[in-house]
Amino acid sequence: MRASAFLSAALALGVPALPVSATSAAADEQMLTPAPVPAATRQAELLRLVRQDCGSCHGLQMEGGLGLPLTPRALADKPPAALVQTVLHGRRGTAMPPWSPFLSENEAGWVVEILLKGLPDAR
Template sequence: MVARAAMTSVGAFVATVLAVASALAAGASVPADRLSPERKASLVHLLRHDCGSCHGMRLLGGLGPPLTAQALEAKPGEMLVATVLYGRPGTPMPPWRGALSETEVRWLIDLLKSGELQ
């Protein structure tokens, strides 16, 4: 029976997160201010309505954990960016790479951590 996960071991997941985090820290990404206002609006729409199907439209949680600024406060931004891009094995959190660029994910994480959407 295949577990519904992109990677089967927690070790592999942690290794990937660390690798991604260091790659991201190297600063290869496009700055978020290059995102158009239209794209930003569609990202917020995606966040509320599609991420919201598990995390709640008001980001207070559901099948997935809450995404409020308080809930994310103690979590490093790079880890959150990696979680969104690569998903979370063993949970329903899917990888969003392909649909979202690293710049877009970083902008979304900053927005969530700012608490502006609450």
């Protein structure tokens, strides 16, 4: 009788501190969660903007024109965060205009991601 009472007390004490480690794992995961992807209808609008507006300077196939080429190969070595800043704020002293009046940071990030992968019809 006494022995089994001792055993169950020991088991109770031996329960690992699961809740603590589970909570910090969840917090880590949340920090790594990528920014939300724009809704499908907004993605279609953004793709149209890239082809028409960006394409007017960067070329319909993003191979360059007045603006630099924005093909996956041309952008491969450039830090994506810097590209997002260029899209949002433009480049002073060049023809590259700021797009922050039209694009959220999130949307600019999505556009850069698409350019890095290659436009759906311009791979």
